[in-house]
Amino acid sequence: MGKTVGIDLGTTNSVIAVMEGGKPTVIVNTEGDRTTPSVVAFKDDGERLAGKVARRQSVLNPENTLYSVKRFIGRRYSEVTDERKLVPYLVTSGPNDAVRFDIRGKKMAPEEISALILRKLVDDASKYLGEKVTDAVITVPAYFNDSQRNATKDAGKIAGLNVLRIINEPTAAALAYGLDKKANETIMVFDLGGGTFDVSILDVGDGVFEVKSTNGDTHLGGDNFDKEVVDWLADEFKKDHGIDLRNDKQALQRLIEAAEKAKMELSTTMETQINLPFITADANGPKHLDTKLTRAKFEDLTAHLVERCRGPVTAALADAKLSEKDIDEVILVGGSTRIPAVQKLVRQLTGGKDPHMGVNPDEVVAIGAAIQGGVLAGEVKDVILLDVTPLSLGVETLGGVMSRIIERNTTIPVRRSQIFSTAEDNQPAVDINVLQGEREMARDNRSLGQFKLDGIPTAHRGIPQIEVTFDIDANGILKVSARDKGSGKEQTITISGSTSLNKSEIDRMVHEAEIHASEDKEHKQEVEARNEADSLAYQVERQIKDLGDKAPVHEKARVEQLLGDLKTALKENAPIDRIRTLQGDLQQAAHSLSQSAYQQTGEGPAGGGGAGPQHGEDVVDAEFEEK
Amino acid sequence: MSRQESDAPQDEVLALREELQEEKNRHLRTLADFDNYRKRVERDMESNSTRGKRELIKELIAVLDNFERAFGQIKDEQLRQGLRMVYQQFFDLLRRQGLEIIESLGKPFDPCEHEGIGYLENRDFLPGHVAEELSRGYRFGSDLLRPARVRVAKRPVRIE
Numbered sequence: 001m002g003k004t005v006g007i008d009l010g011t012t013n014s015v016i017a018v019m020e021g022g023k024p025t026v027i028v029n030t031e032g033d034r035t036t037p038s039v040v041a042f043k044d045d046g047e048r049l050a051g052k053v054a055r056r057q058s059v060l061n062p063e064n065t066l067y068s069v070k071r072f073i074g075r076r077y078s079e080v081t082d083e084r085k086l087v088p089y090l091v092t093s094g095p096n097d098a099v100r101f102d103i104r105g106k107k108m109a110p111e112e113i114s115a116l117i118l119r120k121l122v123d124d125a126s127k128y129l130g131e132k133v134t135d136a137v138i139t140v141p142a143y144f145n146d147s148q149r150n151a152t153k154d155a156g157k158i159a160g161l162n163v164l165r166i167i168n169e170p171t172a173a174a175l176a177y178g179l180d181k182k183a184n185e186t187i188m189v190f191d192l193g194g195g196t197f198d199v200s201i202l203d204v205g206d207g208v209f210e211v212k213s214t215n216g217d218t219h220l221g222g223d224n225f226d227k228e229v230v231d232w233l234a235d236e237f238k239k240d241h242g243i244d245l246r247n248d249k250q251a252l253q254r255l256i257e258a259a260e261k262a263k264m265e266l267s268t269t270m271e272t273q274i275n276l277p278f279i280t281a282d283a284n285g286p287k288h289l290d291t292k293l294t295r296a297k298f299e300d301l302t303a304h305l306v307e308r309c310r311g312p313v314t315a316a317l318a319d320a321k322l323s324e325k326d327i328d329e330v331i332l333v334g335g336s337t338r339i340p341a342v343q344k345l346v347r348q349l350t351g352g353k354d355p356h357m358g359v360n361p362d363e364v365v366a367i368g369a370a371i372q373g374g375v376l377a378g379e380v381k382d383v384i385l386l387d388v389t390p391l392s393l394g395v396e397t398l399g400g401v402m403s404r405i406i407e408r409n410t411t412i413p414v415r416r417s418q419i420f421s422t423a424e425d426n427q428p429a430v431d432i433n434v435l436q437g438e439r440e441m442a443r444d445n446r447s448l449g450q451f452k453l454d455g456i457p458t459a460h461r462g463i464p465q466i467e468v469t470f471d472i473d474a475n476g477i478l479k480v481s482a483r484d485k486g487s488g489k490e491q492t493i494t495i496s497g498s499t500s501l502n503k504s505e506i507d508r509m510v511h512e513a514e515i516h517a518s519e520d521k522e523h524k525q526e527v528e529a530r531n532e533a534d535s536l537a538y539q540v541e542r543q544i545k546d547l548g549d550k551a552p553v554h555e556k557a558r559v560e561q562l563l564g565d566l567k568t569a570l571k572e573n574a575p576i577d578r579i580r581t582l583q584g585d586l587q588q589a590a591h592s593l594s595q596s597a598y599q600q601t602g603e604g605p606a607g608g609g610g611a612g613p614q615h616g617e618d619v620v621d622a623e624f625e626e627k
Numbered sequence: 628m629s630r631q632e633s634d635a636p637q638d639e640v641l642a643l644r645e646e647l648q649e650e651k652n653r654h655l656r657t658l659a660d661f662d663n664y665r666k667r668v669e670r671d672m673e674s675n676s677t678r679g680k681r682e683l684i685k686e687l688i689a690v691l692d693n694f695e696r697a698f699g700q701i702k703d704e705q706l707r708q709g710l711r712m713v714y715q716q717f718f719d720l721l722r723r724q725g726l727e728i729i730e731s732l733g734k735p736f737d738p739c740e741h742e743g744i745g746y747l748e749n750r751d752f753l754p755g756h757v758a759e760e761l762s763r764g765y766r767f768g769s770d771l772l773r774p775a776r777v778r779v780a781k782r783p784v785r786i787e
Contacts, residue, residue: 020660020663020664021657021660021661021664031771032770041738049738053738053739054738056738056741056742056743056774057736057738057742057743058743059743059744059745060736060743060745060746060779061743128667129663129667130663130666130667131663249744249745250761250762253744253776277693277696277697278693278696278697278699278700281700285700285702286696286697286700286701
């Protein structure tokens with residue numbers, strides 16, 4: 001069996017999504033876009049085009065380029081007298097008063113046109129997924145009647161799809177937010193798209209959605225907002241320069257593009273610069289359009305459009321016999337709901353409720369359809385909810401640093417190991433302190449448990465390899481083990497409930513880590529610098545011992561002097577700058593010491609052998625402190 | 628031994644077998660999903676850096692347009708020449724990064740690369756071929772950045 005997809009077959013644009021690894025994903029079409037224009041064209045040589053390509057030739061071929069077909073699907077010819085006057089292609093009637101399009105003398109049903117859009121979406125999806133798409137869930141507006149629903153289903157069949165179900169767009173949006181799990185709630189879905197506005201009120205209980213009422217405005221959307229900005233720009237320009245840019249096709253095109261861009265920017269900023277150099281010219285030379293549009297001005301220009309949303313919402317509430325306070329959840333759908341004034345109106349009409357808007361409003365319907373598809377195909381049925389570790393886990397290492405082994409938000413089950421070593425010569429045991437949290441220093445994190453691995457054979461520091469393994473199973477039970485690779489000795493601790501922190505506790509810990517991030521980092525770097533200096537002191541000490549008589553006396557004395565200074569500084573917790581200076585000096589002195597020692601004997605430094613502990617490639621440069 | 632007792636383990640085996648089958652299915656499905664996902668991520672990885680470049684160049688096309696508009700409107704020859712040199716420098720830089728101009732004039736109209744914004748009555752070009760380019764189209768490798776906006780040739784209507 002092939003993949004099941006969810007399709008939002010829109011009036012102006014369509015979106016297709018699929019469940020992948022238990023998560024809904026929007027599929028990118030061959031043009032690289034996440035939405036596909038719902039446009040189909042027939043060329044004079046009989047070739048059919050769908051999507052963006054069809055739209056690009058629509059001006060040249062208006063009679064054979066079909067868009068907004070959704071306004072006709074499943075309807076009678078006598079019902080669409082207004083709609084058919086708005087389109088440049090020929091709408092006629094077929095058997096039983098059905099709507100037909102006359103394309104180059106051939107009669108075609110809206111279902112056939114929609115099928116071509118579906119085919120384009122599905123073909124691109126198959127290419128993207130690398131496997132055949134056979135089954136689909138398709139969405140329709142909640143107000144669609146049986147005939148419109150059946151026609152949509154037929155479009156799917158014509159496209160060669162097995163249509164598992166036709167679901168309502170608002171229901172799909174609610175599914176995308178997981179609202180099917182709510183017991184007895186009332187949901188308002190506010191959908192302001194490119195060219196249509198729909199508001200629906202749903203009841204949910206036991207995973208079943210019931211549409212209580214719907215309302216809307218079939219000709220209100222983002223394009224209206226753009227037009228207001230275009231007119232304002234053109235009017236202002238005319239006032240200043242006496243030229244109406246709307247009469248110049250090229251200039252108008254630039255205005256439309258700039259207006260849409262400005263509108264989108266004003267959703268996140270308070271003002272935007274509109275800059276169109278050389279927009280036109282007169283006898284005095286070139287003219288430029290350079291103006292600022294504030295959000296306040298934009299809201300002023302479009303207030304009447306936002307206001308047009310009010311009536312349908314009030315009517316939908318009245319039809320459902322509800323008041324604003326009865327609404328439990330509000331969902332925003334459609335790109336135009338990104339406009340702050342629209343959001344403000346929605347809040348105002350729903351008793352100040354914060355609407356759901358985490359899922360991209362252009363994609364939320366397709367995503368919900370994909371989820372429904374997953375459920376029907378049995379993919380989502382009792383999904384194993386893949387859990388994540390809410391906080392990082394690790395162990396305490398030299399200097400009280402937390403060494404992370406599993407980062408936060410890692411999907412479980414998971415198993416990770418790291419190799420550590422000892423901090424002192426002949427250290428017989430290591431203490432494993434299992435930590436949880438996001439802070440850099442061990443003491444700021446939560447200790448989940450401690451244990452000791454002893455019986456480590458005598459060795460110089462840094463030589464033993466102690467493998468620490470963190471293993472979290474699917475139930476969130478953490479098992480930490482430490483194993484000395486030399487002796488094979490092993491100790492284990494099992495900690496249950498490492499993932500069972502409540503949400504506020506996790507948020508607090510993550511938040512604290514963010515606040516302290518920079519000071520923690522500084523502190524950690526300091527500890528690391530001290531550890532490094534300590535390690536150098538140790539190496540140099542051994543070097544002197546190994547060189548024995550070979551070391552020139554006065555150089556050796558200087559190294560010993562510096563070594564003593566560094567060790568004292570470390571012991572006395574001297575400022576880090578002093579330690580760094582001493583460390584640098586010692587490193588240089590030790591280096592020249594070994595050089596002159598080998599020059600005396602004629603041996604290369606490589607032949608010296610055994611100077612300092614050899615850190616293996618996989619040995620992490622952090623060591624357990626002996627306690 | 629009563630019948631009930633002997634049936635119980637039998638039922639359990641059946642139930643477990645079914646459960647095992649279900650789990651096996653789910654496991655395979657996840658593996659397949661993951662494998663496909665991995666393949667796609669690999670594929671996407673190759674294009675990630677080019678995608679970043681492409682998006683930037685796409686934004687810069689607007690600047691190229693404005694240069695061209697300036698040439699058409701600035702009368703001062705010296706200023707125009709200087710501007711042309713700046714433009715050339717800028718354009719060469721983008722071309723080295725992979726920007727290509729779509730040649731449209733005289734080519735058959737192709738909506739994969741051209742956006743038709745009208746007809747032009749014209750005898751110099753074959754009908755259905757591009758007779759005028761209003762703004763340039765650009766390609767980045769095999770990706771279309773912006774179609775050329777064109778007018779298409781049409782036979783003049785003869786007035787008898």
